Amino acid sequence: MNLTRADIPWPAAGNPYQLHRRIWRLFPDEPEEPRRNAAGPRTGFLFRVENYRESQRPGRPSRVLVQSRKTPRPAEGITLIASRRFDPQPSAGQRLAFLLTANPIRNIRDQQLAQKPDKRRDSCRVPLIREEEQRDWLARKLAGAATIETVSLLPHQPLFFRRGNRAGKLVTITFEGTLQVRDPEILVHRLENGIGSGKAFGCGLLLVRRLGTV
Numbered sequence: 001m002n003l004t005r006a007d008i009p010w011p012a013a014g015n016p017y018q019l020h021r022r023i024w025r026l027f028p029d030e031p032e033e034p035r036r037n038a039a040g041p042r043t044g045f046l047f048r049v050e051n052y053r054e055s056q057r058p059g060r061p062s063r064v065l066v067q068s069r070k071t072p073r074p075a076e077g078i079t080l081i082a083s084r085r086f087d088p089q090p091s092a093g094q095r096l097a098f099l100l101t102a103n104p105i106r107n108i109r110d111q112q113l114a115q116k117p118d119k120r121r122d123s124c125r126v127p128l129i130r131e132e133e134q135r136d137w138l139a140r141k142l143a144g145a146a147t148i149e150t151v152s153l154l155p156h157q158p159l160f161f162r163r164g165n166r167a168g169k170l171v172t173i174t175f176e177g178t179l180q181v182r183d184p185e186i187l188v189h190r191l192e193n194g195i196g197s198g199k200a201f202g203c204g205l206l207l208v209r210r211l212g213t214v
Contacts, residue, residue, distance in 0.1 A: 004083040013062035026072035103198030127171035145186040151177030
């Protein structure tokens with residue numbers, strides 16, 4: 001896989017939906033993913049905004065970290081800073097530091113479904129806002145792959161976006177801590193394919209490193 005740092009200029013950086021579309025320019029031969037299953041294998045990329053607070057200010061670029069299977073190509077409107085290949089090979093029992101910006105949610109039945117004839121799903125997503133619920137969500141997502149040893153939670157301001165005539169909002173949070181590997185194969189799958197929903201908005205990229213390294 002590849003890890004790439006890049007700067008996305010304003011105004012694309014000001015709309016999370018447009019930010020995702022801009023990053024696709026780095027992969028001109030890669031078809032956009034039609035997946036509806038958030039847990040399924042990915043063929044495109046995952047990303048996170050590294051200067052989250054600064055990028056919320058009008059006129060500021062967004063610095064993104066992009067993880068992809070294919071090597072990105074230079075593209076107009078994107079400044080590539082650095083790129084490197086990596087091959088995660090965790091071992092059972094190994095302790096690792098981790099970082100994850102995510103969109104913890106739960107699905108509930110939509111009580112107003114009868115009033116939405118065009119809606120395809122009978123459920124809606126509700127953000128988890130209590131810290132206990134967010135910790136439990138993370139533990140479930142890593143179940144089988146790793147055991148969480150320590151974790152701190154950094155909540156962010158709601159993420160507002162527009163997609164055509166539709167407006168939306170995501171509640172995101174950054175988890176940072178240490179874990180112990182239980183099943184290396186499952187953990188690598190989580191690393192390659194991301195965790196949770198909101199991946200088109202910079203959520204789900206799980207980063208790990210050996211303790212004591214930068």
